[in-house]
Amino acid sequence: LGTGLKDAVKKLAGKTVIDRAAVEELVKDLQRVLLQADVNVKLVMNLSKAVKARSLEEEPPKGMSVREHVLRIVYQELVNLMGDEVTVTLGPQTILMAGLQGSGKTTTTGKLARYFQRKGLRVGVICADVFRPGAYDQLRNLCSKVNVPCYGEPGVTDAVKIVENGIRELKNAEVLIIDTQGRHALEDDLITEIIDLNVLTKATHRWLVIDAALGQQAKEQAARFHEAISIDGVIITKMDGTAKGGGALSAVAETGSGIVFTGSGETIEDLERFDPDSFISRLLGMGDLKSLLEKAEEVMADEEFDVNAMMKGKFTLRDMYKQLESLKKMGPLKQVMSMLPMGGAKIPEDVFDTTSVKMERYKIIMDSMTNEELENPSVISGSRVQRISLGAGANPEEVRELLKYYKTMQRAIKGFRGAGGKFNMQRMMK
Ligand code: GDP
Ligand code: MG
Numbered sequence: 001l002g003t004g005l006k007d008a009v010k011k012l013a014g015k016t017v018i019d020r021a022a023v024e025e026l027v028k029d030l031q032r033v034l035l036q037a038d039v040n041v042k043l044v045m046n047l048s049k050a051v052k053a054r055s056l057e058e059e060p061p062k063g064m065s066v067r068e069h070v071l072r073i074v075y076q077e078l079v080n081l082m083g084d085e086v087t088v089t090l091g092p093q094t095i096l097m098a099g100l101q102g103s104g105k106t107t108t109t110g111k112l113a114r115y116f117q118r119k120g121l122r123v124g125v126i127c128a129d130v131f132r133p134g135a136y137d138q139l140r141n142l143c144s145k146v147n148v149p150c151y152g153e154p155g156v157t158d159a160v161k162i163v164e165n166g167i168r169e170l171k172n173a174e175v176l177i178i179d180t181q182g183r184h185a186l187e188d189d190l191i192t193e194i195i196d197l198n199v200l201t202k203a204t205h206r207w208l209v210i211d212a213a214l215g216q217q218a219k220e221q222a223a224r225f226h227e228a229i230s231i232d233g234v235i236i237t238k239m240d241g242t243a244k245g246g247g248a249l250s251a252v253a254e255t256g257s258g259i260v261f262t263g264s265g266e267t268i269e270d271l272e273r274f275d276p277d278s279f280i281s282r283l284l285g286m287g288d289l290k291s292l293l294e295k296a297e298e299v300m301a302d303e304e305f306d307v308n309a310m311m312k313g314k315f316t317l318r319d320m321y322k323q324l325e326s327l328k329k330m331g332p333l334k335q336v337m338s339m340l341p342m343g344g345a346k347i348p349e350d351v352f353d354t355t356s357v358k359m360e361r362y363k364i365i366m367d368s369m370t371n372e373e374l375e376n377p378s379v380i381s382g383s384r385v386q387r388i389s390l391g392a393g394a395n396p397e398e399v400r401e402l403l404k405y406y407k408t409m410q411r412a413i414k415g416f417r418g419a420g421g422k423f424n425m426q427r428m429m430k
Contacts, residue, residue, distance in 0.1 A: 110142030124173030
């Protein structure tokens, strides 16, 4: 995690005028984090310049704190770095896959076939990789899992011929995806071949597949392919690994395109449409920067709401009381929870269904509880339920409902922690 970045953000807190030194420090830490994530030096420098200039020149909009203002600029400049938003049309099209060997082209071809199939389109796939032995089998295996027809001619060395035949063979396909050969390095005949394939297929899209772990070489590869066939989208694979994928941003810059999909696993289902917010969060090693920005200011004022204690293991009725208080400021629980990096944990839906009226009732009931009961709800027996309900002017059923709500919350938080979730907001903003 960008500790420095967090500290730098901290230093902006409470400032009422832009402090040049604080901005410079933030930019320096931002640079470090981005470079560590393999973002190209020149891109980092451009971003830094823009952040600095805008932070110092632009007036914070009315009612916006200095910190919000600067972070907002950081966020906007990061979004710029992600390139254009690429729309994926759900209609007839031909997609030509480009990229070096091992980048994940064949796997992604299978994933894309699955993606379009799920959208109700007839898909066909052609293996034009005449370089790698077993290329056809690999693709056919992937496609057979989902019943997508896969054309190939193992042993034949003329990729253009294969694709010509494949187009004829798969004429019923609405979406045609062509997997091509990759080499370990860019060679002239590889480039010539992909140009020929592009001319032959009149491809609707030419997508470049980049391994998230690819660092500075991404720029050169992208430039070469772009010059040859005009790349109009980038796919970043292996996002399930430790690499942040920052190198692929140079491919985006080089081709003037955007990121279409990301791949996050070896199975055919592990493909996601690109989401700039989560990519940025990952790049910086922070929770959802944008949403947190929007909520953080108000919540900061609430000293009592100790999210960290809640996440560490202690979650008493008293914690829940504080939480109910804070939720009024933070907005619906569902919204707040959706901003957290959940690590796959599922929060039961009924946790979210509690209305604010009900929450108010719960608070009144909790006011009738003793300290002991609030700290250690397990002591609340049947007779205590009676006493509490009398004191609060509620019926026992309501008290039991509150206790059930508490248990559900507790379970959800446990599950959240178990899944390795982290509540980054406080750590980042405090
Ligand atoms: P190609 O040479 O470009 O066709 O690359 P392949 O599709 O054969 O992929 C190379 C290796 O990377 C294979 O072992 C794939 O299973 C693996 N791979 C591809 N995409 C991903 C991904 O998103 N995550 C992970 N973990 N592995 C991937
Ligand atoms: Mg391949």
